Amino acid sequence: MNATAGGYRIIENARLDARNSFGVAVRAPLLVEVTRSEALPELFHHAMPGDVRPLVLGGGSNILFARDPEGVVLALASGAIQPIGETDGATCVRADAGVVWHDFVLWTLGHGLSGLENLALIPGTVGAAPIQNIGAYGVEVRECVHAVEAFDRQAGIFVRLASEACAFAYRDSLFKREPDRFVVTAVEFRLPQRFTPRLQYAGLTEELASMGITDPPRASQVAEAVMRIRRRKLPDPAVLGNAGSFFKNPIVAETSAQALLAEHPDLPSYPSGDPATRKLSAAWLIDRCGWKGRREGDAGIAPTHALVLVNHGQASGAQLLDIARQVAADVHARFGIALQPEPRIVGARW
16 A cells, blocks of 8 residues: 655565565565655654564665565665766766666766776675675775764764775675664765776686687776676576575684695685685585585575575575575584674574
């Protein structure tokens, strides 16, 4: 039913099957679609007062519903993009939280801007990008975030947080740690007008070469290379339900990493940004435990990428979570490393 024309509508007993990329069959008692972020203060004050803690749902590509959500699900549907100024060889662009992330990346490339090309084809929305601090092929979104605009439920006001105040970390942020406080409404990006390719990630240079590109590439060509690799390695959620990489690459003490590398010299490892720690490949660990391509019923691991948990059709969220826990238990038993999920799990603890 439409509760109001004031920038949002309320839908009772709403199906969320098409709103989560795993394709898990779940329903929400109430779904609130917000078309104007200016409506949030009224919405929280009148329609969702007191201790109501809505689940904010973006593109549904970073969430696993282990069961039906118990309360209100909030979805931001605003979708404007606009340049807001230039400074020091960069253009600042503001995008509403409801903008589809890949569409936004293509928009920036079409306007001669760079910085996000390595993050092409990541599913989800602009609003979810800083929450998860999405990253791929050697780049994290925090590198281009100028500021995040959000509604602070605790204070009852809109706030604008500079990048430094967002407490970004590996697949983490202030917004992820305080999900019941902030509703991200828009993100401001600072995007270089002069392109500097980031090609250190394994496979990018080779992919460009296979495309016949030997000179320094354009940003659009790097994006195309990224998209080709992703399409080969990662299943399309529209065909095979998934949320992309389900597990984070574990960061361990340098001493622990060296001990593992001494025993397993082919274990991929990367700098973590801290000389006392090292980032290891979760995909390699899972593959070595024999999980790549395995399935139990309709829940399993993708045959093309060991990090990707997949729904082959009718798996429930609980069944998918059970497979993920089995994978993590096997990795811990064999290598002594605790894997952590990237997506938010609703209705259960990890």
